[in-house]
Amino acid sequence: MSLSTYRQEQRADDAAKAEQRRLDRTAADERRADRLRAEDERAARLRQQARQDRDADRAARRRRRRERAEQRSAVLTPENIYRRGTLGLVLASGLASLPAQVLHFVGISPMLLPLPLALEGAAWVMAAGVAFADARGLPGWVRWLLRSLVVGCAGFAAYINYGYGLSLVDHGLSQADAATVGAGLAAVTILGPAVFEIRQWVSTIAAAAGGAEERAHRRHAARRRRHHRKVRRVANRLVSAAPFGALPAEDAWARAWSIVHGSDEPTMTPDLHRQAAESAERMRKAQQPPAPTSNAEKSTEDAANRSTAELDESTPAPSAPIETEPALPAFDSAPVGASIDRPVKVVAAAESRPRRATGRVPQSARSTRPKRTPEQLLDEARSATADWPTEDLTAEAIRKAVRTAPAKARELRDTLQAERAQPAEGTAAEAA
Numbered sequence: 376m377s378l379s380t381y382r383q384e385q386r387a388d389d390a391a392k393a394e395q396r397r398l399d400r401t402a403a404d405e406r407r408a409d410r411l412r413a414e415d416e417r418a419a420r421l422r423q424q425a426r427q428d429r430d431a432d433r434a435a436r437r438r439r440r441r442e443r444a445e446q447r448s449a450v451l452t453p454e455n456i457y458r459r460g461t462l463g464l465v466l467a468s469g470l471a472s473l474p475a476q477v478l479h480f481v482g483i484s485p486m487l488l489p490l491p492l493a494l495e496g497a498a499w500v501m502a503a504g505v506a507f508a509d510a511r512g513l514p515g516w517v518r519w520l521l522r523s524l525v526v527g528c529a530g531f532a533a534y535i536n537y538g539y540g541l542s543l544v545d546h547g548l549s550q551a552d553a554a555t556v557g558a559g560l561a562a563v564t565i566l567g568p569a570v571f572e573i574r575q576w577v578s579t580i581a582a583a584a585g586g587a588e589e590r591a592h593r594r595h596a597a598r599r600r601r602h603h604r605k606v607r608r609v610a611n612r613l614v615s616a617a618p619f620g621a622l623p624a625e626d627a628w629a630r631a632w633s634i635v636h637g638s639d640e641p642t643m644t645p646d647l648h649r650q651a652a653e654s655a656e657r658m659r660k661a662q663q664p665p666a667p668t669s670n671a672e673k674s675t676e677d678a679a680n681r682s683t684a685e686l687d688e689s690t691p692a693p694s695a696p697i698e699t700e701p702a703l704p705a706f707d708s709a710p711v712g713a714s715i716d717r718p719v720k721v722v723a724a725a726e727s728r729p730r731r732a733t734g735r736v737p738q739s740a741r742s743t744r745p746k747r748t749p750e751q752l753l754d755e756a757r758s759a760t761a762d763w764p765t766e767d768l769t770a771e772a773i774r775k776a777v778r779t780a781p782a783k784a785r786e787l788r789d790t791l792q793a794e795r796a797q798p799a800e801g802t803a804a805e806a807a
Contacts, residue, residue, distance in 0.1 A: 461574040468567025469495065472536055475560050479539045491532075498528035498568050506575045522572065529568045536560035606631045752779060756787045765795055 449455075476491030501524040508518045540557020544550060600607045609631035614622055632641045638648070747755070759769060759776040768791055774784035 457577070458574070461570055464570050465499075465567045468563050468570070469499070471533060472560060472564035472567070475536045475539045476532060477676060479535055491535075494528055494532050494535075498525050498532065499571075501525040501528065502568050502571045505572065509575060509579045525568050525572065529565055533564040536564050599644075603632075606635050609634055652684035666772060676754075752777060752783065753790060756791060765792070768792055768795075 404713050473491060473495050476495065477488065480487035482492050496670075501521045505518050505525070506523040537557040537560060541553050543556055544553045548556070556788040583779055605626065606612075610624070613631060614624065615628040629641050636644045638644065646794065755777045756773055760773065764770075768788055770781065770784040770788045773779075773791075774781055774786050777784075777787070779787070
């Protein structure tokens with residue numbers, strides 16, 4: 376092996392070793408970068424987990440605070456405060472009135488110890504009996520009997536307590552202080568049953584009143600019973616005839632409606648069905664398009680409806696000449712007797728002529744309106760029809776406007792139409 380070959384191999388080995396070292400450094404750098412990346416990701420996950428834990432703890436604290444607030448609001452409602460406050464007053468009243476009664480009766484004899492317990496307990500048991508009677512809907516006399524027993528027991532207990540307060544004069548109190556103590560003990564003895572009875576009364580009224588929806592339901596039921604009395608009577612009979620609870624009230628009402636009105640729909644009656652059918656028929660006729668009419672019929676109808684003054688020409692004169700009356704024949708010179716013997720032919724009058732007014736019309740009956748010249752009449756017609764459209768220039772309208780004869784009205788109509796046509800013709804000529 377020559378020296379040059381050896382050196383080439385040595386250089387190749389050095390280059391391979393250098394490449395291997397480079398690859399090892401690159402791999403180490405990549406492993407170090409992967410390790411750092413993994414550590415960073417783990418630290419990020421830990422930070423994210425810690426943040427989530429803090430958010431969860433914060434949400435849990437907010438939820439617990441909200442729950443406590445809801446509980447407080449549920450507990451501190453006016454209803455709960457009234458109920459629990461009433462029970463607290465009742466308990467305080469019992470604790471204040473019972474010891475004075477016990478001391479009073481035990482001072483008389485120890486054998487009388489059960490008496491104050493029975494007396495105070497009787498008042499509260501009777502008050503609870505009033506609440507039970509209200510809950511079960513018992514007759515009113517039962518509740519008033521229990522109330523009278525409550526008043527009797529509480530009144531006797533108040534009398535005992537008042538007497539015990541006055542007896543404290545012997546224990547060193549003044550007369551005024553003893554009277555004050557007695558009045559306080561008597562008042563607190565009456566206060567407990569009175570507050571309990573008021574609470575029960577308010578609860579009964581509140582239960583009867585119910586909410587807004589229940590009140591609306593009761594008003595609707597009252598209106599329905601008032602407006603449909605026949606249906607109500609039939610429905611009540613159906614419910615009473617069926618076994619208890621077998622026929623619901625609404626089913627009985629629907630069946631009674633069908634019996635009374637003959638309709639399966641509980642809101643419709645025969646009159647309402649008839650009105651609905653008539654309304655539908657009127658709507659159907661109103662929605663139909665109008666029937667077309669021919670021009671000939673329209674012109675005939677217009678001509679028939681127009682007056683004589685609106686026509687272009689007046690009524691034509693008769694074509695045949697009026698025949699003059701024939702001259703009377705000469706009297707025959709025959710004797711009168713001969714003429715009497717001949718039959719006389721009676722001829723009916725050809726026509727009845729109107730009679731003319733006899734005598735002169737008085738001056739007071741004559742018209743005082745001066746006669747107008749054609750120029751004055753035309754000026755009045757121009758002024759009256761200045762703002763009229765051309766199609767409204769009819770003889771009848773002009774006659775009513777200027778109060779003239781039909782013939783003059785037709786002349787005025789023709790004149791005014793000709794005057795309005797001249798400017799239109801001049802404009803057309805200029806445009807041509």
